[in-house]
Amino acid sequence: MRRTLEEFWTTLLSARPEWVAVAFGLYLLALLAAGARWQVMVRAVGGRLAYHHATLATLAAIFVNNVTPTGRIAGEACRIVITRMKGTVSVPLAALASLGDRLSDVPPLVALGLVALPALHPATRGRQHAIALGAAIVVAAIVLLGPRLRTALRSWLVSRRRELRSAPVPRSVALSALAWSTLMWFEDLLRLVAVGLAFNIGFSWSQAAALAVIGVVGGLAPTLGGVGVVEGGLVAGLVMFGLPLDRALAVTALERAISYGFSTCAGGLVVVLLGGRRLIRPGAGALQ
Secondary structure (H helix, E strand, O other): OHHHHHHHHHHHHOOOHHHHHHHHHHHHHHHHHHHHHHHHHHHHOOOEOOHHHHHHHHHHHHHHHHHOOOOOHHHHHHHHHHHHHHOEOOHHHHHHHHHHHHHOOHHHHHHHHHHHHHHHHHHHOOOHHHHHHHHHHHHHHHHHHHHHHHHHHHHHHHHOHHHHHOOOOOHHHHHHHHHHHHHHHHHHHHHHHHHHHOOOOOOOHHHHHHHHHHHHHHHOOOOHHHOOHHHHHHHHHHHHOOOOHHHHHHHHHHHHHHHHHHHHHHHHHHHHHHOOHHHHOHHHHOOO
């Protein structure tokens, strides 16, 4: 173990600075794209929000998601609170914008999953029955919980009918949000390629997509920002691709330092500057 850690540290220090800078820059561009998408969604429901405030609100939401095991609920509530503070939009309409923001991620993620399939094929070999069982459980959960979720959503929509009725959502807005989402995920894909190149590792598009999917799935775990689950999944995926353990650990450490470490520190600073705890405490009831 000690030897592995020494090799990991040596490998990490050998990262090429120019590719580390490229990876970091791509993450910043993805954040800017996420901010633009949030501004589009707020405007879609008839609200107003400056672009820099939309980006800061998104960064603050990432911080809250990274430090609370609430499955993104607390982060979305925090973003809604900041949007109300810095823009003009009601809570129900901001919640509707948040829902649209999340739904715009679905098509790019489906595309990523399809691109990732060739790289993930070895991991699924011999596990077809387990995968089929898991899919059956997901379908069963949707069938059982679907009616309740629809009833709850319908009840919420009916209670907010007056406000929602005034929210114009043209098709062009949906296409704009989808375009920003696609750009954001493509930049994430490029970032993973750049992280690999920092250690002279050339990931294929399928492998980079597989790592992105692993990160998304791991982020759904009920831990702070998926910590532990995401890292374990990335290391396992990299070893499956044929990397030695020390290089797999180094790639994972650099990727998470950018996508988790930087976003947590920067988002925490935004939360402190914009109001600290009062952004989080009211957030628990912001969607009610």
